[in-house]
Amino acid sequence: MTSSRLRVLIPQDEISRLLGRLAEEVSRDYRDSDPVVIGILKGAFIFMADLVRLLDFPVQVDFVRVASYGAGTRPGGQPRLTLRPHLPLAGRQVLVVEDIVDTGHTTAAVLRYLERQRPASLRLCALLSKPSRRETPVVINYLGTNIPDLFVVGYGLDAAERHRNLPYIAVLGNE
Ligand code: IMP
Secondary structure: OOHHHEEEEEOHHHHHHHHHHHHHHHHHHHOOOOOEEEEEEOOOHHHHHHHHHOOOOOOEEEEEEEEOOOOOOOOOOOOEEEEOOOOOOOOOEEEEEEEEEOOOHHHHHHHHHHHOOOOOEEEEEEEEEOHHHOOOOOOOOEEEEEOOOOOEEEOOEOEOOEOOOOOOEEEEOOO
């Protein structure tokens, strides 16, 4: 697979700008609350690493991983958590970090699970959202940017496990 099939949608400097704004919003709300930041693997690993390094106050970090039945998330297919957070979350300020909200099924399932752990608060930070694809309503408290219905890769996002390491976000193929 060559890079000639990739069209840059969000360049590195734009990602930095979005990150800076999100870090400011998160800092404003969480500076004094000792939050737990929970990344959804694998896609959020780069976004989460960059975001938490822009927070100049103590945070704890944990991860969840979700398996969807079938390829991607089929309508009616229930995503299932295959990795749960190790940190106790009851009474904590919990911020979930996701790369992209597409149909919404993955994030909704994660939020449902975390809600049952009785955190003091539970919010979502997503770098990207494709609102035109939504099948389940999801409130995104901190959003990088909306994108159209395109399949994107890079900055943690993959196509068949490739392209996660690109420092920018690109559209694959002829889209
Ligand atoms: P959902 O449809 O909102 O449940 O998203 C399911 C998962 O599909 C997300 O967590 C992403 O990891 C992945 N995903 C959705 N859209 C894209 C995309 O455009 N590129 C790469 N992965 C995507």
